[in-house]
Amino acid sequence: xxxxxxxxxxxxxxxxxxxxxxxxxxxxxxxxxxxxxxxxxxxxxxxxxxxxxxxxxxxxxxxxxxxxxxxxxxxxxxxxxxxxxxxxxxxxxxxxxxx
Amino acid sequence: xxxxxxxxxxxxxxxxxxxxxxxxxxxxxxxxxxxxxxxxxxxxxxxxxxxxxxxxxxxxxxxxxxxxxxxxxxxxxxxxxxxxxxxxxxxxxxxxxxxxxxxxxxxxxxxxxxxxxxxxxxxxxxxxxxxxxxxxxxxxxxxxxxxxxxxxxxxxxxxxxxxxxxxxxxxxxxxxxxxxxxxxxxxxxxxxxxxxxxxxxxxxxxxxxxxxxxxxxxxxxxxxxxxxxxxxxxxxxxxxxxxxxxxxxxxxxxxxxxxxxxxxxxxxxxxxxxxxxxxxxxxxxxxxxxxxxxxxxxxxx
Numbered sequence: 001x002x003x004x005x006x007x008x009x010x011x012x013x014x015x016x017x018x019x020x021x022x023x024x025x026x027x028x029x030x031x032x033x034x035x036x037x038x039x040x041x042x043x044x045x046x047x048x049x050x051x052x053x054x055x056x057x058x059x060x061x062x063x064x065x066x067x068x069x070x071x072x073x074x075x076x077x078x079x080x081x082x083x084x085x086x087x088x089x090x091x092x093x094x095x096x097x098x099x
Numbered sequence: 100x101x102x103x104x105x106x107x108x109x110x111x112x113x114x115x116x117x118x119x120x121x122x123x124x125x126x127x128x129x130x131x132x133x134x135x136x137x138x139x140x141x142x143x144x145x146x147x148x149x150x151x152x153x154x155x156x157x158x159x160x161x162x163x164x165x166x167x168x169x170x171x172x173x174x175x176x177x178x179x180x181x182x183x184x185x186x187x188x189x190x191x192x193x194x195x196x197x198x199x200x201x202x203x204x205x206x207x208x209x210x211x212x213x214x215x216x217x218x219x220x221x222x223x224x225x226x227x228x229x230x231x232x233x234x235x236x237x238x239x240x241x242x243x244x245x246x247x248x249x250x251x252x253x254x255x256x257x258x259x260x261x262x263x264x265x266x267x268x269x270x271x272x273x274x275x276x277x278x279x280x281x282x283x284x285x286x287x288x289x290x291x292x293x294x295x296x297x298x299x300x301x302x303x304x305x306x307x308x309x310x311x312x313x314x315x316x317x318x319x320x321x322x323x324x325x326x327x328x329x330x331x332x333x334x335x336x337x338x339x340x341x342x343x344x345x346x347x348x349x350x351x352x353x354x355x356x357x358x359x360x361x362x363x364x365x366x367x368x369x370x371x372x373x374x375x376x377x378x379x380x381x382x383x384x385x386x387x388x389x390x391x392x393x394x395x396x397x398x399x400x
Contacts, residue, residue, distance in 0.1 A: 016365060018372040023347035027368040032361055034354055034368060036347045 004096040008052035103146030120151035124271030131162040140196030147313035208358040214260040215370040216358040221254040224399040227326035232356040238333025241281040248289035253315040267322035272315040274308035282307040328378040339390040349380035
């Protein structure tokens with residue numbers, strides 16, 4: 001993932017989110033699928049729902065809000081989450097220059 | 100005019116001829132049948148329901164009949180039809196009244212997409228609707244029956260109709276379907292309870308239907324405000340325990356217990372999200388009905 005990549009919802013308004021204390025539920029209208037997202041993932045969706053965000057800003061926010069055990073790498077966790085959410089059609093990643 | 104004002108002979112004749120037209124919650128149903136058990140079922144359990152005028156619109160035209168002359172006498176069977184369509188395979192003849200209840204469930208669940216329909220019992224006290232979703236065997240109908248026998252209002256023991264328009268729960272108060280040991284549990288709990296014919300060896304085991312309280316039937320058009328969403332689980336010998344459930348998990352569990360969530364798409368999602376927003380959500384384990392009733396009655400004060 002490039003640091004300037006922009007993380008956002010896919011175009012067309014096909015993703016809807018509802019947030020509660022520590023979790024959120026995301027509905028992908030095209031696939032008709034509902035996903036429960038908790039923890040770090042919920043924070044990702046909270047930030048993206050406010051506005052498209054760069055990878056670096058997203059990572060910085062997560063690093064300041066979550067403490068990881070055993071020196072786990074937040075960058076690696078975020079990369080995996082974004083990849084998974086892309087596959088599910090919940091997030092889109094674009095080159096910031098072309099966005 | 101209520102069904103109980105008709106004589107048994109009139110009920111039998113009306114069922115055989117033009118069909119008996121009933122108002123059941125917000126629905127109108129016409130049932131035709133020449134099967135004596137069906138007439139007895141309606142007479143004993145549907146007495147407090149209003150009859151519908153000939154000129155009024157009917158939502159569901161249904162009938163229960165033998166599939167053929169042969170099946171009237173040899174291993175007799177019954178079929179359920181809705182607007183001339185037969186959604187199910189025939190059942191043994193002595194399951195006719197239960198088939199009416201199951202068939203009507205199917206009619207409502209498959210046709211009424213103005214509601215998000217959850218497989219859940221719903222009862223009300225002091226203006227607060229408590230919703231109990233659950234798979235068969237979770238104890239939701241037993242809990243519902245016990246609450247209804249303790250002055251709670253029955254909205255439904257089987258399906259919660261959540262309006263997409265206003266987020267309120269609309270009633271469809273009908274006989275409560277109890278299975279196997281639950282029948283005796285409720286008979287012992289409330290000896291005045293009126294049951295229809297108890298049928299053995301159905302696909303769900305032994306089934307008996309409990310007459311809904313007349314008062315609940317009388318409020319059959321009044322919606323209620325959802326207040327609590329509680330996922331019950333009966334476990335023999337367990338302590339009564341109520342555990343908070345996160346709203347996200349509650350939404351997903353309720354979606355899994357919904358008949359038409361997938362049909363409604365985004366409307367269904369928003370409807371469930373609004374519901375969990377306005378409800379306290381819990382998981383509930385129980386084995387003692389008295390404790391359960393005391394707990395919920397306290398929560399509704």
